[in-house]
Amino acid sequence: MKNVLLTLLLILLGCQIATASERPSRVVSINLCTDQLLLMLAEPEQIASVSHLALEPNSSYMADKAAKFRINYAKAEELIELKPDLILAGLYNDRSLVLLLKKLGYRVEVFPLSSNLEDIRNNIRVMAELIGRETEGQRLISEMDKRLEQISRSNPTHKPRGAFYQPNGYTSGRNTLQHSALELAGWLNIADEEGVVGYGSLDLERLILAKPEQLFTSSYAPGTQSRGQLILKHPVLKQLTHGREMIEVAYKYWICGGPMITDAVEILHKSLPR
Amino acid sequence: MKPAAMNKQRLLIGLLSLLVVCLFVTSLFIGSNPLPIFQAARESLLDTPTVIGLIFGEIRLPRALIALFTGATLGLAGAAMQGLLRNPLASPGLIGSSSGAALGAVAMLYFGLGVLIPLAVPLGGVAGALLATFMVYLMAGREAGTLTLILAGVAINALALALISLLLNLAPSPYAVREIVLWMMGSIANHSMMDLWTLLPGVLLGWLMLFGTGRSLDALTLGEETASTMGISLPRLRWRIFLAVALSVGSVVSITGSIGFIGLVVPHLLRPLVGYQPSRLLLTSALGGAGLLLAADIATRLFPAGTDIKVGVLTSLVGAPFFLYLIIKSRRYQL
Numbered sequence: 001m002k003n004v005l006l007t008l009l010l011i012l013l014g015c016q017i018a019t020a021s022e023r024p025s026r027v028v029s030i031n032l033c034t035d036q037l038l039l040m041l042a043e044p045e046q047i048a049s050v051s052h053l054a055l056e057p058n059s060s061y062m063a064d065k066a067a068k069f070r071i072n073y074a075k076a077e078e079l080i081e082l083k084p085d086l087i088l089a090g091l092y093n094d095r096s097l098v099l100l101l102k103k104l105g106y107r108v109e110v111f112p113l114s115s116n117l118e119d120i121r122n123n124i125r126v127m128a129e130l131i132g133r134e135t136e137g138q139r140l141i142s143e144m145d146k147r148l149e150q151i152s153r154s155n156p157t158h159k160p161r162g163a164f165y166q167p168n169g170y171t172s173g174r175n176t177l178q179h180s181a182l183e184l185a186g187w188l189n190i191a192d193e194e195g196v197v198g199y200g201s202l203d204l205e206r207l208i209l210a211k212p213e214q215l216f217t218s219s220y221a222p223g224t225q226s227r228g229q230l231i232l233k234h235p236v237l238k239q240l241t242h243g244r245e246m247i248e249v250a251y252k253y254w255i256c257g258g259p260m261i262t263d264a265v266e267i268l269h270k271s272l273p274r
Numbered sequence: 275m276k277p278a279a280m281n282k283q284r285l286l287i288g289l290l291s292l293l294v295v296c297l298f299v300t301s302l303f304i305g306s307n308p309l310p311i312f313q314a315a316r317e318s319l320l321d322t323p324t325v326i327g328l329i330f331g332e333i334r335l336p337r338a339l340i341a342l343f344t345g346a347t348l349g350l351a352g353a354a355m356q357g358l359l360r361n362p363l364a365s366p367g368l369i370g371s372s373s374g375a376a377l378g379a380v381a382m383l384y385f386g387l388g389v390l391i392p393l394a395v396p397l398g399g400v401a402g403a404l405l406a407t408f409m410v411y412l413m414a415g416r417e418a419g420t421l422t423l424i425l426a427g428v429a430i431n432a433l434a435l436a437l438i439s440l441l442l443n444l445a446p447s448p449y450a451v452r453e454i455v456l457w458m459m460g461s462i463a464n465h466s467m468m469d470l471w472t473l474l475p476g477v478l479l480g481w482l483m484l485f486g487t488g489r490s491l492d493a494l495t496l497g498e499e500t501a502s503t504m505g506i507s508l509p510r511l512r513w514r515i516f517l518a519v520a521l522s523v524g525s526v527v528s529i530t531g532s533i534g535f536i537g538l539v540v541p542h543l544l545r546p547l548v549g550y551q552p553s554r555l556l557l558t559s560a561l562g563g564a565g566l567l568l569a570a571d572i573a574t575r576l577f578p579a580g581t582d583i584k585v586g587v588l589t590s591l592v593g594a595p596f597f598l599y600l601i602i603k604s605r606r607y608q609l
Binding site for chain 1: 328384385388446452464468
């Protein structure tokens, strides 16, 4: 009799584990970027918690929606209390935390960063599969691709030259989402011409010699002051682009790879000289 | 002044001026890209300057001018302070004026006041310099020996530095913390003409006040009592120099950060050449300071592109051993 009960219990438990692996129902995300995709794809009941960064409107595209959920600070104790059946982390999350959670038997999935459109599509696909929302994932990808195609249809044949210029003279070269967005919007990225790969610094004199027609910036902390940020107000930059102000594109479109990059591409496309 | 000494002084000023002009022009030639500099200079005057004209007029010219004015200010302030305190180790860097100025500028810039109020940053620098200088003076006392003055300076410098670090850590900007080095070491890269206009009023006013103190400083070499019998009001002279140093050093440091040792080294090197006369040391130290900073700034740009060496690193590399040498030398006499 005892054995039968135990078997029953085991079967019950097994069933629960089986359903859980089909579609997780208590998903916890501890990274800003997994927050974004989770909030876009999951059913609200599936989300147990998102990271506190998801509430910050400058970097979180889904900040409004995130406000409805419980937040976490990526601390082991609070995560265990949430009884998650799936934990989503990013490459930059604390490695020792991820290892600890895995050792305790939790299912932890670590998402890579995205530096181009293919990476974005991949991450959406992986996320959709993990939480059992494949159709929603497909829809998100095809909507993104459709919008991007619509934009690039009206791209000019002769591409004007532009560049991102960031505090301390940093710029975005090849293998960055900013570079992808510039190209998709019909711009030539000067940083790429100058051989910058990833995020690198571009000397002010070199930038001037490259004669950009338009400069863009994407500030991480708008409204704050520092010497590094003052360089963006150097009068030579405005003279260089014949009085055209630097265009500010919000950071939330590309701090994480996601379909929100289309919004940025749209902004960049609208700023093409007519 | 004897005619022979007069001629020697004229020759020295002429040579130093020539050196400064040469270094200034050389500074314009050096950048991350070789430019046809004379064509660039002509084209910077056009209504719509060309690209090379922009690099000349908006990047290289302000950089060279800021180096010129900053170096001259530090040299001059050092000479005036050494004369006033009759102490060979008095200089803006050692007795707290520079770090006080940096603290004042940091307090204004990183918390948004620089945007709200025009000139808030240089005014913060001036106030900080004045406060720090005065505190060192109060701590060390009027007849301070070299050691007391240096100790008071060390204390105030340490306090200012700690407060700068604290403020930069508390500042809302994510870039603030990394800029501690900039304020400690000083840099004149990537400034614009706007920055030059910002520092100029305080600098010129300070210079004007300092250049008039020559005769009083000469009298002071004979001792305070003799000087006062000669009709020199010491408290007035003291305030005038403190205020002038605060105005000029505060203004430059609020733009460049504190660049060390120029105010210490330059007057020392030149003192034997002017016959140990404080009045004749003022202009020569200003020229020497300008030359030294221009040279140091040229040297920072000779490192391979992308290595962002702060100019203060080089002046300190030259200045610190010199400082040690001075201490060893003064030990023989005093300690």
